[in-house]
Amino acid sequence: MKQTLLLSICFLISMGIGAQATQTDSLSVPEPKxxxxxxxxxxxxxxxxxxxxxxxxxxxxxxxxxxxxxxxxxxxxxxxxxxxxxxxxxxxxxxxxxxxxxxxxxxxxxxxxxxxxxxxxxxxxxxxxxxxxxxxxxxxxxxxxxxxxxxxxxxxxxxxxxxxxxxxxxxxxxxxxxxxxxxxxxxxxxxxxxxxxxxxxxxxxxxxxxxxxxxxxxxxxxxxxxxxxxxxxAGSTSEHDNITSYLTYLPSMAATAWYHKKAGQGKSLEAFVEECRNFTYNTYAPALYKGSLLTDTEKNKIAEQLSQFTGLDKAYILKSNLRVLVPRFQKQLLADKGLAVGRLDGRFMGDEVDKLSDGPHLGDPASYQIxxxxxxxxxxxxxxxxxxxxxxxxxxxxxxxxxxxxxxxxxxxxxxxxxxxxxxxxxxxxxxxxxxxxxxxxxxxxxxxxxxxxxxxxxxxxxxxxxxxxxxxxxxxxxxxxxxxxxxxxxxxxxxxxxx
The missing domain is CATH 3.40.50.1820 (Alpha/Beta hydrolase fold, catalytic domain)
Known part of the structure; x- marks a missing residue:
């Protein structure tokens, strides 16, 4: 009986030592390479x-x-x-x-x-x-x-x-x-x-x-x-109800639309972007803050101007309540060609399986293509x-x-x-x-x-x-x-x- 008890104690001690060694080994750190x-x-x-x-x-x-x-x-x-x-x-x-x-x-x-x-x-x-x-x-x-x-x-x-x-x-x-x-x-x-x-x-x-x-x-x-x-x-998060982002992204949408020949043709990139800057500060910002207080006439005018800058249909912009999220813009700009534009770089284009998804579903072509x-x-x-x-x-x-x-x-x-x-x-x-x-x-x-x-x-x-x-x-x-x-x-x- 005593011999059995002694063997059990020795076994438990050895298990404890082994566990301690395993724990020490897991925290051991080799020399940096x-x-x-x-x-x-x-x-x-x-x-x-x-x-x-x-x-x-x-x-x-x-x-x-x-x-x-x-x-x-x-x-x-x-x-x-x-x-x-x-x-x-x-x-x-x-x-x-x-x-x-x-x-x-x-x-x-x-x-x-x-x-x-x-x-x-x-x-x-x-x-x-x-x-x-x-x-x-x-x-x-x-x-x-x-x-x-x-x-x-x-x-x-x-x-x-x-x-x-x-x-x-x-x-x-x-x-x-x-x-x-x-x-x-x-x-x-x-x-x-x-x-x-x-x-x-x-x-x-x-x-x-x-x-x-x-x-x-x-x-x-x-x-x-x-x-x-x-x-x-706030300026780089395109989410619903984040008014700042609607403003900060618009000139980039305009530039991308210009690149793909959907807007601003006959103008230089810099001139078109400057025109969009002025619209964003002086017209678009007050309209967003006015919200549903806009008259139908005012809303239609803003939608027409947004269409000219983004290359998107006026009807689509009105359905978006004058607020187009970036993923939707990526999918919609070249929808007639069945292509989605990149997020990291709007010059890139991806041919997607689902032509109607709410934003690119394959990922960002500007990322997966390089x-x-x-x-x-x-x-x-x-x-x-x-x-x-x-x-x-x-x-x-x-x-x-x-x-x-x-x-x-x-x-x-x-x-x-x-x-x-x-x-x-x-x-x-x-x-x-x-x-x-x-x-x-x-x-x-x-x-x-x-x-x-x-x-x-x-x-x-x-x-x-x-x-x-x-x-x-x-x-x-x-x-x-x-x-x-x-x-x-x-x-x-x-x-x-x-x-x-």
Whole structure:
């Protein structure tokens, strides 16, 4: 009996030790991986020799325990003796849930993916084309591409939790922590510093700029480059009863209708857009606010004018109560051809199975017609050129993140009545505290997700010092660099911004 009891006790102890070992193993963290290689490229008419560092950086909690692995790809010029004159730009995309693949392989990286510049052909299947980025800016600045937690190779590790990173404030704080750590480890505190963000990446950029002012390590940025800005979501959320969005999207609808020769023919794009701006401010806005108080005569007149700007039938606009949601516009503009136009870029067209659905049902043709090329291009480039060898797939996008995202702009435990996200006031306050920071905003005329008129509307309010902000326009969409002439123009505009 005693022997049996002793064996039972020994078994339970061994089980406890095994469980403890299993728990410890699940929290164990291997050494971060790093892949270093050496290259050269001609940018700005200069031969630049640079080091590529594709690596993991571990973020730690207050106890010094690793909680997240951030994947970044840095391109640093070799032989720079005085780094106080060598800028460094931190680059990321948006989502939430997107890796930095788009800006790295589409605009700023040493190699670029080539897709159809005119948005008339799908990327098809492999192989795809990669070309040297002769319009790059490595002669002006080092570049660090950041993949936030849950994207690319970045992930939660050790005692970290997804909720510590998947949120408006949490995300900005973690990226700010990475930037401080990178700057410290690379001895770049005296280097001019910039952030380049796209889409939600511009939301993040404003948050990171603000977060970098705190935590006892105040870091002032020299500038932000915001590509397809999304700072005030009231202007980029096409939903029923959101009057702001009807206004901010209309000029982009007009531009897209002009592109597809459905409106504004005989006029230049700029002239037609300016005409639509004036209509939006002076006629459409008062009409929307007047609502059902409009007379039938007034309503018919507004519908006629909207038809002239959007290329949609007057009868359709009247049925829409003068309020056309973007997905419906995407489906209706080329309904006579059975095509839906893109959301990220209205130049793209998709041939849909269901010709009558309330918005595109296959997804966004501006996304699915180039996504495979970018994914394959980055994976090939990492493996063949940077010699990256990781034990997990590189996630160009992670849909799981958006569903779990915490949009609250206030700390845990504080009350918050849900409203549209708006970080513009935070940016305006940061700009007033940091008078040396300037802002460049790149806008695509055919962007039907972050409309250019929303940028104008946003930066004319919220306490923004408008003279410190420069807006630039491109005849493409959200990712204007997919259009070759605009890649060249954007590169030039960024050069002027960085050097002046």
């Amino acid at each position: 790093s892949f270093i290689s050496y290259h050269q490229i001609t940018n700005g008419g200069k031969l630049i020799k640079y080091t590529a560092i594709a690596s993991e950086t571990y973020l730690k909690n207050e106890k010094g325990e690793p909680v997240a692995s951030i994947w970044s790809t840095a391109y640093v010029q070799q032989g720079v003796e005085d780094t106080t004159k060598r800028p460094v730009a931190f680059v990321f995309n948006g989502g939430p849930g997107s890796a930095s693949v788009w800006l790295q392989m589409g605009m700023f990286g040493p190699q670029l993916v080539k897709t159809d510049s005119d948005a008339t052909k799908d990327d098809g299947a492999a192989p795809y084309s990669l070309v040297p980025n002769t319009h790059g800016i490595l002669d002006l600045t080092d570049l660090v591409f950041i993949d936030p937690v849950g994207t690319g190779y970045s992930k939660v590790i050790g005692k970290g939790k997804e909720e510590d990173f998947w949120g408006l404030t949490q995300d900005a704080n973690s990226v700010a922590q990475f930037i401080r750590q990178w700057v410290t480890e690379n001895k770049r505190w005296m280097s001019p510093k910039y952030i380049i963000g796209e889409s939600f990446g511009t939301t993040r950029a404003a948050g990171v700029a603000n977060a970098l002012e705190g935590d006892g390590q105040d870091m002032a940025l020299n500038g932000l480059i915001l590509i397809s800005q999304a700072l005030d979501y 996504g495979s090329a970018y994914t394959a291009g980055l994976n090939h480039y990492y493996a063949s050129t940077l010699k990256v060898d990781m034990d997990r797939p590189y996630l160009t996008g992670n849909d799981a993140i958006y569903g779990k995202w915490d949009w609250k702009p206030v700390p845990e435990g504080h009350g918050w009545e849900p409203s549209y996200v708006n970080v513009t006031r935070k940016l305006s306050e940061t700009m007033r505290r940091n008078t040396g920071m300037k802002v460049m905003v790149a806008c695509g005329y055919y962007d039907l997700i972050c409309p250019f008129f929303d940028a104008e509307y946003t930066f004319s309010r919220n306490g923004i010092e408008r003279e410190k902000v420069q807006l630039f326009y491109y005849e493409a969409g959200h990712m204007m660099y997919t259009h070759e002439p605009d890649l060249v123009k954007l590169a030039h505009d960024i050069r002027v911004f960085l050097t002046n």
